[in-house]
Amino acid sequence: MEKVRLGIVGVGNISQLNVPGYLEHPGCDVVALCDAKVERARELAKTWGVPKVYGSLDDLLADDGIDAVEILTPTFLHAEHVVAAARAGKHVSCQKPIANSVEEARRMVRACADAGVTFRVTENCCYYPPLERARQLVADGAIGTPTVIRVKTVVGHTESEFQASVDPEGYIWRFDERSPGGHLFDDVMHKYAMAMWLVGEDVTSVQAVVRKGRLFFEAPMVALLEYARHDLLGIMEVEHAPGMFIESDWFGADEFFEIQGTDGFVWVTRLSGRLHDLPPLVLRSGRETRVESDLDDRYEVSFARAAAGFVDGLLSGTQPDLSPTAALKTLQLAFAVYLASNEHRPVDPRSIEGAVSPPWWPKKPAELIEDVMALGLMPEEMPPVDEGSPFAGLT
């Protein structure tokens, strides 16, 4: 293949971040957009100069002028859409989370393998330059042998143009029975992926306490991870701080990653937000502390590079990140956190088949209204999302 002819399926909220990288890539032609809301697809096709528009996935998949698809539909549709694309012989990139259950994910992997097409799950964090650099430093031995990885996520509020323009409809399916969980199944999926990808080790046991938060938040949450290598542990924490402002051009969330090793540590101090007035990466190695201020730490760059990763993988015949195996392990880790908390016991993520939800999930409409009132948001103020909204930071 000399050039990838790509179709985009689903042009909702995340398409603003996800599509530009494909439009810019010299090895890719975005030849079609598809959305159940065909008018939205038509408008975006005009803006982006995309020649064809489809209102149904079947029609797009019947188009012989398309080699590959990027699936940007709601997570509960990923299995159906990826299997259909594979059967039509298209290479597939699909947004995280891979699917709503381990069984669905296995079915998707099998369909792609049977069809002989490439399948990767879009995990933009793998392409965020500071995280990529941290992984490289760890692999090169700059901190010795990693001993503890710590990943903190805090969701506050922000005033970004992007956040204000988010279509609230994109959150309805995240709040109801079409999703097995809330924020931990959504944004935190990125952090579960990083907990393994940064150190190149699998998690073998999880202990966790997950508290019921407001709206779809499951916070505070603290998890303790054991890895296949006995002397490596992980700590993950998630907090909801709706009254805290976070500087961001995108979502009102902030992340902090620390990998401690026998000879030093590496910090990545941001992702979508810029809460800390620190360089994006700090390395302590032996006696020396080095900061890497020249790394491109713009969140949007991770999406452009993720798009390029898929195209380059297809052109070179190599598997782009995340591999389906890594995405499946990430999904199992997410469910293991729920199960460990539900049953107050350590859980091996590899034992999980199916899906796990918190006991209160999904919340009843009356509870959601109570949350809205408690947060000082009248229902009619919810759309559009604005400053101070607890919807800020949903990724």
Ligand SMILES: NC(=O)c1ccc[n+]([C@@H]2O[C@H](COP(=O)([O-])OP(=O)(O)OC[C@H]3O[C@@H](n4cnc5c(N)ncnc54)[C@H](O)[C@@H]3O)[C@@H](O)[C@H]2O)c1
């Ligand atoms: N990498 C990230 O940081 C990130 C951020 C946000 C969302 N995501 C993931 O991207 C996916 C989409 O999220 P979103 O926020 O853009 O959701 P969204 O609801 O805003 O957009 C989904 C789009 O799919 C369309 N759609 C629904 N059913 C369809 C069908 N059968 N055929 C064609 N189009 C259909 C909808 O009309 C909508 O335009 C989710 O899996 C989500 O987890 C990833």
